[in-house]
Amino acid sequence: MFTPSQMSRLLIVASKDQLTIVIKELYRSHLFHIEDFVVDGREGYDGFSIGMPLTGASEVSSELVKVRSIENFFLIHPGDIEIKEKRHYADLKSTIEHELPTIERELEDLTNKRSKLEVTLKECEQKIAEIIPFMEIPIELEMFRGYKGFTVVAGYISKDVKIPEPVDVFISSGKTKRFIVAIFPNERRIDIEHVLQEANFHAVPIPAETGTPKTRIDIYNDQIAHAKMEIEGINQKLADIKLTHTEFLVACEEILKMDVERTEVPLRFATIDQVFVAEGWVPTDTVTSIKDALNSVTQGKIFVTELEIGKNDPVPVEYNNPSFAQPSQLLMDTYSRPKYTELDPTILISIVFPIFFGIILGDVGYGLLLLGMCLVLRKFVKGEEGQQLLIVLRNASISSIFFGILYSEFLGFPLPWLYVLPSRHLNIGGEGGHGPNIPGLMMMAIWIGIIHITLGRTLAIINHVRQDRGSHRIKTVLANAGWIFVIWGILALIWSMISMPFMPDLTGLPPIVMGLNVSALIGIVALIAGVIFIFSExxxxxxxxxxxFSHSLSYSRLVAVGLSSVAIAMVVNYISIGMLIEPQFKQITLVGVIFIVIGVIVFLAGHVLNTLLGIIGGSLHSIRLHYVEFFTKFYKGGGKKYSPFGFKRTFTED
Amino acid sequence: MADLVSNVTAVGMSVEAIKATQIGMKALAAAIAISTTAFAAAWAEMAIGSAAVGATAENKDVFGLVLLLTVIPETIVIFGLVVALLLIFS
Incomplete structure (x- = not known):
């Protein structure tokens, strides 16, 4: 809590004949975050070089590529697949050798066949397109070619032509574009081509076919239908293959990926002649169990020791939060993972984020809508991040319902009890009432801001105490205390001069020096001391x-964004109910019924839109207040993610 | 007061008219506050938004981050809204 999991640095040394067993055990434990070995002349690593992959690495990699290409062809995404029972590693390993090439061959045959059929299909369509213009001419197609003394031309013309005799001409009817076939003696060719050119002649090839155009087209249509049927059959076969082999393929991918990682991991170790050295990180509480496990699998032929952690070591960071705060780690990772030595504010974010969201979208109706949406979506959304986001939103929606009760709001309507927090009910539609308590709301937001910022500065003090040394530590701690002094000094000064709602009224205290009372004096002293502390750092x-000022005022967005959401809700209610639905009830007519329907549509669409706006506005502004106003006070981030060697298996087991 | 009223009526305005004018001026001031800041926020978001779309096209993982960056300038319009609300309601 508040700090990441404690890590220990492990050094593993063993002879190379233990390499496979050690890798297998490290992979199984899924705890060892490997520190990649780099040849950089580090002390103690003279003569060491990067290890070689285990035997069989390239075969496994090529098989993995095959599996992935098949999965890609079938559009299989392992993340979306759920299996009935896990497969055994050994069984899969034995079947993969002959099963995978069979599937690949089958796939290749079918796709080849399909592409040939598709080519045939295209050709037939092409031929039909060539024959269609000749449909109007009632002679067989072979009559258009094979003459020695005659030339045949066919094509389109856009103007009427009169071709001098002796010529056989067929011209189709049509207004702008006509089809023409002309048969003439070879010696007339130049004249006729000239005439045709004037009519914008555009030639088409004469089909190398026999029989009447209609019979040819029928034949080709038959061929097309046949090819389509066969393609359909092939697609069906492919779908069947996909259905039967999906589970096998995803399981194969999993074990092959595992094998690839295992066979290639020596590339991250340091090796020399007969020995390999692996360095890495494990959570401190697992050190003993890892040591014991490694000793037992190698029968003691291994040396495992814990190294000291240096100041600049890149310690990987694993969150260490109670389960309720874990989904908020998503919000932390979006910004940046904390450094190992830094405070981890996940718990704060998991509590404060829903509160801010609730203050912005405090409405029982919208809260219930969002809650329902989250609960339904959780059944459909797969993947860890999506689930985390939905849990964060679910908590936010519960907070929204809670604040809705305090604000007394339901889809912009007042609830039958009085508001506990300052009122946000606007005077839209001239219903009268109390109207919004803007100064009260503003003060509430500013108070939240001041407390949040002070908390940020306090955390900064703790961070500097933990991270810095010597005089620098004193300076940074004082500077952050200085910021707190300045904030509260200014507040004390303001309180001594102006009386404001929801703020202590200290204007009545008796003046001590130069008309300043004790609050003003404390304020001035704190302000000056704070500025000096900040300056000295x-x-x-x-x-x-x-x-x-700007950061404290920025918290007024909690009120402003919320008020805009209330305003939209009330406007929607006023337009739909006040203007469209209610007046119709005085005297119901047909037009009135239409107005009522329109009113209901406006009501539903308006509130759906406002819910979406509320979710976006509420969550983005709450998280922004954390990232920009809160984190900048104390948080640096930039920690390296702890990603242990191995992965969580979903489709297979040993 | 009587002098003031007579002076005012001399320039052709009653006390009610002056009050109404003051309310109108407040409303105008609020409108200026909200419209100028809204315009400024929109302008700022325009530049960030187009860059954000480009970045998302390159790498979908940055969507969450750029969505957040896009709303950063909304502070401007929120200050405008706060000023407008204070003008009208306090």
């Missing part, structure tokens, strides 16, 4: 002082 930070 970094003079440039002074220019950041106005951010105290």
């Amino acid at each position: 970094s003079p440039l930070e002074i220019v950041e002082l106005p951010t105290i």
